[in-house]
Amino acid sequence: MAPGKTLFKKIWDSHVVAAPDNEMTILYIDLHLIHEVTSPQAFEGLRIAGRGVRRPDRTLATADHNVPTDPPGTPILDPIARRQLEVLSENCEEFGITLFPMGHENQGIVHIIGPELGVTQPGMTIVCGDSHTSTHGAFGSLAFGIGTSEVEHVLATQTLPQQPAKTMAVNVTGVAPLGVTAKDIALAIIKKLGTGGGSGYVLEYRGDAITALSMEGRMTVCNMSIEAGARAGLVAVDDTTIEYLRGRPGVATGDEFEKVATQWRTYVSDIDAVFDAEINIDASTLSPFMTWGTNPSQVVAVNGTVPSPDDEETDSAREAAERALTYMDLAPGTPLRDVTVDIVFIGSCTNSRIEDLRAAAGVAHGKHVAENVRALVVPGSHRVKAQAESEGLDRIFLDAGFEWREPGCSMCLGMNPDQLKPGQRSASTSNRNFEGRQGRGGRTHLVSPAVAAATAIKGRFATPAEVLA
Amino acid sequence: MKPVVIVEGRAVPLDRSDVDTDQIIPSDWLKRVERTGFGRGLFSEWRDDSNFVLNQAEYQGATIMLAGPRFGTGSSREHAVWALMDFGFTAIIAPSFGDIFKNNSSKQGLVTVQLGEDDVTALANLVKADPSTLVVIDVAAQTVEVPEHHWQRNFDIAPMTRERLMNGWDDIGLTLRHANEITVYEERTPHTRRSMPEIFDPRGHVNA
Numbered sequence: 146m147a148p149g150k151t152l153f154k155k156i157w158d159s160h161v162v163a164a165p166d167n168e169m170t171i172l173y174i175d176l177h178l179i180h181e182v183t184s185p186q187a188f189e190g191l192r193i194a195g196r197g198v199r200r201p202d203r204t205l206a207t208a209d210h211n212v213p214t215d216p217p218g219t220p221i222l223d224p225i226a227r228r229q230l231e232v233l234s235e236n237c238e239e240f241g242i243t244l245f246p247m248g249h250e251n252q253g254i255v256h257i258i259g260p261e262l263g264v265t266q267p268g269m270t271i272v273c274g275d276s277h278t279s280t281h282g283a284f285g286s287l288a289f290g291i292g293t294s295e296v297e298h299v300l301a302t303q304t305l306p307q308q309p310a311k312t313m314a315v316n317v318t319g320v321a322p323l324g325v326t327a328k329d330i331a332l333a334i335i336k337k338l339g340t341g342g343g344s345g346y347v348l349e350y351r352g353d354a355i356t357a358l359s360m361e362g363r364m365t366v367c368n369m370s371i372e373a374g375a376r377a378g379l380v381a382v383d384d385t386t387i388e389y390l391r392g393r394p395g396v397a398t399g400d401e402f403e404k405v406a407t408q409w410r411t412y413v414s415d416i417d418a419v420f421d422a423e424i425n426i427d428a429s430t431l432s433p434f435m436t437w438g439t440n441p442s443q444v445v446a447v448n449g450t451v452p453s454p455d456d457e458e459t460d461s462a463r464e465a466a467e468r469a470l471t472y473m474d475l476a477p478g479t480p481l482r483d484v485t486v487d488i489v490f491i492g493s494c495t496n497s498r499i500e501d502l503r504a505a506a507g508v509a510h511g512k513h514v515a516e517n518v519r520a521l522v523v524p525g526s527h528r529v530k531a532q533a534e535s536e537g538l539d540r541i542f543l544d545a546g547f548e549w550r551e552p553g554c555s556m557c558l559g560m561n562p563d564q565l566k567p568g569q570r571s572a573s574t575s576n577r578n579f580e581g582r583q584g585r586g587g588r589t590h591l592v593s594p595a596v597a598a599a600t601a602i603k604g605r606f607a608t609p610a611e612v613l614a
Numbered sequence: 615m616k617p618v619v620i621v622e623g624r625a626v627p628l629d630r631s632d633v634d635t636d637q638i639i640p641s642d643w644l645k646r647v648e649r650t651g652f653g654r655g656l657f658s659e660w661r662d663d664s665n666f667v668l669n670q671a672e673y674q675g676a677t678i679m680l681a682g683p684r685f686g687t688g689s690s691r692e693h694a695v696w697a698l699m700d701f702g703f704t705a706i707i708a709p710s711f712g713d714i715f716k717n718n719s720s721k722q723g724l725v726t727v728q729l730g731e732d733d734v735t736a737l738a739n740l741v742k743a744d745p746s747t748l749v750v751i752d753v754a755a756q757t758v759e760v761p762e763h764h765w766q767r768n769f770d771i772a773p774m775t776r777e778r779l780m781n782g783w784d785d786i787g788l789t790l791r792h793a794n795e796i797t798v799y800e801e802r803t804p805h806t807r808r809s810m811p812e813i814f815d816p817r818g819h820v821n822a
């Protein structure tokens with residue numbers, strides 16, 4: 146009997162349009178998400194070649210990277226940024242694509258709105274000109290980031306030439322201790338795999354510590370697959386997936402929903418499926434983590450100390466660690482709980498969903514942000530913002546001295562007005578601690594929302610347990 | 615895309631690993647709607663440092679970059695490839711690359727050559743000893759050569775990527791030869807998903 150299929154293989158096989166000899170497989174794309182930054186040159190390419198958009202009905206656009214997060218109505222001062230948003234509107238108008246511009250009730254970070262509107266669904270192929278498209282894999286869909294040439298390719302043909310990936314089972318088992326969140330699991334995986342360990346693979350996250358996560362948590366884990374070098378992450382469909390999708394605008398209702406849900410349940414790896422590689426992580430050994438360096442695999446416990454480059458095994462890793470420590474202005478052996486921060490950023494497609502805001506508010510409730518800290522909370526979308534406000538989370542944050550801002554990518558990347566100044570140090574719930582990622586010369590430490598909130602209150606790195614005690 | 619068979623020129627050693635696309639082209643540059651002019655933004659933060667290798671006189675005009683492991687990881691921005699090419703680079707040699715970066719490069723005709731870490735180091739040492747050293751990359755033969763030193767290594771490249779580079783093929787054109795099959799696929803695939811116009815009204819609000 147043929148061995149069972151992995152979830153990856155099931156989705157792949159059902160999307161093959163053509164597999165010509167000696168060429169790449171042409172894979173059908175069910176959903177194409179676009180935003181202002183990586184699409185203008187693709188639309189321009191279409192116009193030059195005299196091509197149209199094949200399936201505007203399967204294309205969805207939003208403005209997120211560039212938008213300021215100031216109160217509604219604040220004008221965009223940067224003319225180049227403003228032009229990019231205008232060009233997106235013009236392109237969507239010309240090609241008949243649904244767009245949520247700045248301030249629209251459905252607008253938000255592209256990887257937040259797909260799932261919350263229910264347009265992200267199990268078994269789909271989903272692409273976007275953004276590497277964190279891996280987020281959508283939490284729904285048992287094959288989702289990956291592409292470059293602008295590929296954006297143009299999908300607009301023109303609704304397909305992509307692809308080579309099959311290898312599969313890796315990432316087994317996370319056991320019960321995570323109190324205070325350990327999906328973000329900590331993600332950081333532990335990247336620490337173990339390194340920034341290149343997932344290269345060429347699609348990671349399927351499995352095990353009881355993954356199935357115990359909410360959809361929000363699974364999205365956080367899948368989001369960071371790219372930081373381990375993998376283009377996509379997957380989680381099998383289960384009741385949690387289906388209950389999350391029930392009632393969302395993009396999905397069917399009534400009997401039709403039950404029928405679709407039955408089909409969705411097949412998007413799991415077969416019991417006897419064979420993976421090309423496998424790693425195991427015991428969730429009970431994890432603790433709240435943070436990054437200390439300038440790539441997302443440089444991870445330590447918040448309760449730990451800055452590691453020494455001498456502990457690295459290869460010359461290139463030692464040099465990288467030394468460079469990172471210089472850039473981050475940290476000395477080996479320093480307890481991280483002695484390191485003060487200037488900025489706390491709670492937001493980004495990694496951690497700006499309602500559950501993230503609840504976790505941060507739970508820590509911040511009745512406390513106050515330390516004097517040396519500016520703390521921002523940036524909901525991932527208008528829908529998240531409205532939900533949070535209906536739960537009174539905005540009040541908790543404002544009373545505690547946090548800023549409560551409009552949705553967008555914000556300080557995740559330094560291309561809108563929310564940026565670190567040279568030398569400033571942040572605790573950030575985003576996904577990349579690269580040099581200058583949050584603004585030129587800025588120093589980024591990646592943390593979970595709960596650690597971010599605790600750090601804002603203490604003014605230095607802190608675990609939620611310290612604040613709640 | 616222009617066909618690329620042989621790339622030759624002087625090389626510049628960038629002795630760094632994990633050079634992500636945020637370093638290659640910082641996000642401040644991504645606001646542009648054009649495809650040209652990104653060369654000025656290439657490594658813009660590092661270029662402020664006069665000691666940075668790209669600022670050194672002996673490496674001016676180099677067209678091949680030698681880098682450490684995991685070059686081009688991180689963000690999917692194709693702007694990184696545009697910046698490298700606009701600056702004048704035609705090939706990057708490194709022990710490994712970010713997947714999306716490698717893909718983006720192949721669409722633009724920027725050659726990415728994967729060699730073992732020791733080989734890249736050896737090549738970098740030859741170049742540092744004499745920055746005027748000529749390096750030749752032959753995509754057809756899959757070799758990297760320093761003729762002056764009789765130094766030669768083979769490299770692997772996906773057959774399809776090699777063909778596309780050598781012929782300068784446009785991917786969209788290749789795919790559109792299968793336009794019928796796309797239509798057939800769309801017709802036979804059961805339509806279980808609602809399309810955007812079914813979900814949203816023309817102004818993007820959810821249909822009642």
Ligand code: SF4
Nearest residue numbers: 277493494554557558
């Ligand atoms: S929040 Fe950050 S990582 Fe996510 S899409 Fe925006 S810029 Fe990219």
